Amino acid sequence: MKENNFERVYLLYGKEYYLLENLISTLKSGLNESMLDFNFDIIDGKEVQLDQLLSSIETFPFMDDRKVVIVKDFEILTGNKKNFSDTDEKYLIEKLDNIPESTVLAFVVYGDVDKRKSIYKKINKVGKVCECKKLEGMDLFSWVKRGFLKLNVEIENATIAYFIEQLGYKEKNSEMTLSDVKNEIFKIASYTGENNLVTNDIIERLSPRKIENNVFKMVDNIGMKRADIALKIFKDMILDGESPLKIMALIARQFRIILKVKDMQNENMKFKEIASSLGLQEFVVKNASRQGANFSEDILTEIINYILESEFKIKNGLIGDEIAIEVLISKYCK
Structure with missing residues (x-):
């Protein structure tokens, strides 16, 4: 695409919206900017009908070599057919063999597609199918590193790994995209300043998961019976404007994770298996396992029940929210 070499038909899909939007921008960049209104069509695939789609595909470009037709979330590819009959679908599939040479047709689906559909198989045969998955491993690491370097800040490889862990981007149920990651990189680089070093402390201070990190530290200190430190962390969060009920909910979540990990370890499950089963990163499971060593299963169950009773x-109006957390810390640090 960057070399202005385009297929006639594309299917671009997946959960990494940032990459999908970049591909759309690349398709658009090959056109004459002054003629975009005539040669760059974006169509709502949930509402489009066959005649409208064919009209856009078959219209010749105006004062340019090609036109680009983007069809977003085309209903047939996701398993629905509100506006298309079986006959319409069959006709469109046949039409994909004869897309005008001057047209680039790209179906863009923000999510999964039904690979059993005839239209998916047809596009895969006559054009190009590209799934935009979330970046993983070294691909993600390299992407983040380039992001920091472009903003002229220094960052060590170990700090990049820490930054990625803190984000939660890799978690199974995370809705964070690379666009969110890019925003976090910019925020940290702006705080650090050009030619200065990004540290773990800066990342932690600016982390979107700062409250989760603080709750994790609270649970750590409760397990080690250090009530004074746990109470200080809690008071600091309140001074930062965090809601006591939100803090309590996160405390409950962490103790539930610890209990689940403990149960699964008792069944001789490995960290990787537990992480996959719970939809968590492996390092989260390892940390929960470490914390679990300070609590018996009975105490973990008792703490979770205490939180449920306190929320009620x-x-x-039977107890104050801050007092309920202070009592929890004092009670289980004895």
Whole structure:
């Protein structure tokens, strides 16, 4: 694409919206900017009908070598057919053999597609199918590193790995995209300043998961019976404007993770298996396992039940939200 060499038909799909939008921009960049209104069509695939789609495909470009037709979230590719009959679908599939040489047709689906569909198989045969998955491993590491370098800040490889861990981008159920990662990189680089070193402390201070990190430290200190440190972390979060109920919910979540990990380890499951089963990163499971060494299963169950009872009492005005957390820390640090 960057060399202005285009297929006639594309299917671009996946959960990494940032990469999908970059591909659309690349398709667009091959056109004459002054003629975009005539030669760059974006069509809503959930509402488009066959005659409208064919009209856009078959219209010749105006004062340019090609036109680009983008069809977003085309219903047939996702398993639905609100506006297309079986006959319409069959006709379109046949038409894909004869897309005008001056047209680039790109179906863009923000999510998964039904690979059993005849139209998917046809595009795969006559054009190019590209799945934009979330970046993983060294691809993600290199992408993040380039992002920091472009902003002229220094960052060590170990710090990049720490930054990636703190983001939560890799978590199974995370909705974070590379666009969010890019924003976090810019935020940290702006705070650090040009030619200065990014440190773990800066990343932690600016992390979108700062509250989660603080709750993790609280649980750590409760397990080690250090009530004074756990209470200080809690008070600092309140001073930062965090909601006590949100803090309590995150405390409950962490203790549930610890209990689940403990149960699964008792069944001789490996960290990797547990992480996959719970939809968590392996390092999260390892940390929960480490924390679990400081609590028996009975105490973990008791803490979770205490939080549930406290939430009920808070909602019914029987106890203050901050006091409920302070009592939890004091009670289980004895």
